[in-house]
Amino acid sequence: MAPPEGPRAPLEFGGPLGAAALLLLLPATMFHLLLAARSGPARLLGPPASLPGLEALWSPRALLLWLAWLGLQAALYLLPARKVAEGQELEDKSRLRYPINGFQALVLTALLVGLGVSAGLPLGALPEMLLPLAFVATLTAFIFSLFLYMKAQVAPVSALAPGGISGNPIYDFFLGRELNPRICFFDFKYFCELRPGLIGWVLINLALLVKEAELRGSPSLAMWLVNGFQLLYVGDALWHEEAILTTMDITHDGFGFMLAFGDIAWVPFTYSLQAQFLLRHPQPLGLPMASAICLINAIGYYIFRGANSQKNTFRKNPSDPRVAGLETISTATGRKLLVSGWWGMVRHPNYLGDLIMALAWSLPCGVSHLLPYFYLLYFTALLVHREARDERQCLQKYGLAWQEYCRRVPYRIVPYIY
Ligand SMILES: NC(=O)C1=CN([C@@H]2O[C@H](COP(=O)(O)OP(=O)(O)OC[C@H]3O[C@@H](n4cnc5c(N)ncnc54)[C@H](OP(=O)(O)O)[C@@H]3O)[C@@H](O)[C@H]2O)C=CC1
Ligand SMILES: CC(C)=CCC[C@@H](C)[C@H]1CC=C2C3=C(CC[C@@]21C)[C@@]1(C)CC[C@H](O)C(C)(C)[C@@H]1CC3
DSSP: OOOOSSOOOOOOTTHHHHHHHHHHHHHHHHHHHHHHHHSSSOOSSSOOSSOOOHHHHOOHHHHHHHHHHHHHHHHHHHSOOSOEEEOOOOTTSOOOEEEOOHHHHHHHHHHHHHHHHHTTOOGGGGGGGHHHHHHHHHHHHHHHHHHHHHHHHTSOGGGBOGGGOSSOHHHHHHHOSBSSOEETTEEHHHHHHHTHHHHHHHHHHHHHHHHHHHHHSSOOHHHHHHHHHHHHHHHHHHHTGGGGGGSHHHHTOOOSHHHHHIIIIIHHHHTTHHHHHHHHSOOOOOHHHHHHHHHHHHHHHHHHHHHHHHHHHHHHOTTOTTTTTSOEEEOTTSOEEEOSTHHHHOSOHHHHHHHHHHHHHHGGGOSSOSGGGHHHHHHHHHHHHHHHHHHHHHHHHHTHHHHHHHHHSOOSSSTTTO
């Protein structure tokens, strides 16, 4: 269907050229990281020691395993949910319904993996399959994004996202045209954002821990910390699953290659980079340093969770006693903005907490290599860019009230610095 007439959202990521470059650059970066983590020098910058041939990338066993994984997560998504939540109001005033059973999917997956391992499933063999698995995940992301792009051609105009209707096929393919592509109750974006990639990430971490125990007799303290921190992060995301319904990805961004690839390939295969690095580059870690790193992670988590929960509680019910005493600014839309509590400290306190946790995930890997700090560097860039996008949208939405908020809370992410 033709895109609506009228003012269009400004093009992001450098427009069609930038989008075309990212289509190649993102998968290339992911493979570079996978190869670097298993190489001796583990260099973040500079070419990998050797390039893999097709036989190292393509494996029918990996394809089968990957399809079985997607099938399992889809089946768990379709199981009866403890709750069905309503999303934000859409342009046509309707609200979509979403099953809240992500945490249940995580627990059931853990049980099934536990059963499999006790029946002889070689979990420690998974790290050897990361390259071909990442390859089929990338192929899936391309094919799936093509399907999403075609599906959007026949979707009603009201179902399209503001950012993905430039009319340029490459740009729209990358950013995504349809806001909430679904087949019946199955919401593709919501499913992909929280299930196969996020749960796959902790499974890959666990497999790397098992492999380390096989190689060295027991997992290292550094490996335990990375596994524990990231499991907490994923468990938290699934426990607070409903909160994702108010994030930018669900309410504003279309579902195209960027999110499809990000969700199903980038997250599991690059977010597990620290554990991949530790398997081949063991790092000594004493108890005092480990305790300090745990404290950093705990501070980050406290800020991240406190800020996200405060906003969600406020958005759901501003008279909830937990947020009713906070200072607010009224906006012309009828919605209010918090101007005290976490959201009075900086304009994105949740990003600050997330970044502090990112630092804690890299520190167990020592300071001899830059590679395990890739996540921290990438994530800083992602959040700075995301913050700028969000500010633009908020200024458009709230106008003068947003300007007043920026005046009262001048720092974006880090108090007195940025
Ligand atoms: N690990 C990863 O790879 C990633 C993690 N994240 C994490 O995801 C989480 C969600 O991030 P994201 O969706 O970007 O953004 P936020 O959860 O920060 O949501 C931004 C929205 O919050 C509302 N808001 C902003 N300021 C206020 C205020 N003062 N009072 C009340 N509402 C306000 C506005 O929406 P409205 O007014 O319409 O409600 C704004 O658009 C974050 O914790 C982030 O760190 C994000 C990206 C990647
Ligand atoms: C480089 C590239 C391919 C970018 C795509 C970005 C995506 C990887 C991220 C966009 C927003 C995300 C969120 C999470 C994971 C990464 C992506 C998909 C998230 C699910 C992680 C867990 C958090 O608790 C969260 C639920 C708040 C978060 C939501 C946003």
